Amino acid sequence: MPLDQVATGVGWTAGVNLVLLLFGVLIAWYALQAVRWDVFVKNPKSRPAAVLRLLVAVALGYQLMKFVSDYVSMSGLLKHLF
Numbered sequence: 001m002p003l004d005q006v007a008t009g010v011g012w013t014a015g016v017n018l019v020l021l022l023f024g025v026l027i028a029w030y031a032l033q034a035v036r037w038d039v040f041v042k043n044p045k046s047r048p049a050a051v052l053r054l055l056v057a058v059a060l061g062y063q064l065m066k067f068v069s070d071y072v073s074m075s076g077l078l079k080h081l082f
Contacts (some may be wrong), residue, residue, distance in 0.1 A: 020068065025061030032057055 032053055037044035041052065 009081065017065075017069065020065045023061075024065035024068075025057050026062060028060035029053075029057040034059070 036047060037053065041049045043049060
């Protein structure tokens with residue numbers, strides 16, 4: 001396989017992973033809207049509380065998309081089992 005095809009494949013993989021990561025963060029952000037933040041923080045409308053929500057959404061979104069990526073990767077390797 002020529003080197004330029006490998007580089008293109010790696011580029012496409014990186015692009016798809018970035019889109020999936022952003023999608024995961026959006027899903028996590030949407031899910032976190034159901035949390036009552038006033039139980040956890042003093043002022044849920046403050047800027048630090050918004051940053052906390054963003055950081056939690058990024059962490060959860062990353063974990064979600066890492067799971068999806070690993071699942072797709074491992075299910076593709078199952079064909080080598082038999």
